[in-house]
Amino acid sequence: GCAFRVPTLDVSVVDLVVRTEKAATYQEIKDVLKKASETDYKEIIEYTEDSVVSTDFIGC
Numbered sequence: 001g002c003a004f005r006v007p008t009l010d011v012s013v014v015d016l017v018v019r020t021e022k023a024a025t026y027q028e029i030k031d032v033l034k035k036a037s038e039t040d041y042k043e044i045i046e047y048t049e050d051s052v053v054s055t056d057f058i059g060c
């Protein structure tokens with residue numbers, strides 16, 4: 001199970017479902033999202049695989 005509690009005004013969470021035209025592995029999808037968070041979407045999304053809580057992202 002999952003628990004999402006984001007009790008801050010400036011942090012949000014997304015439960016993302018990805019549908020691709022061609023077969024893709026979980027790792028390939030993560031790699032694309034990570035690259036996007038470092039380039040075109042740098043100011044829009046943060047990517048991490050660390051164990052974090054919403055307050056860890058305040059001020060990023």
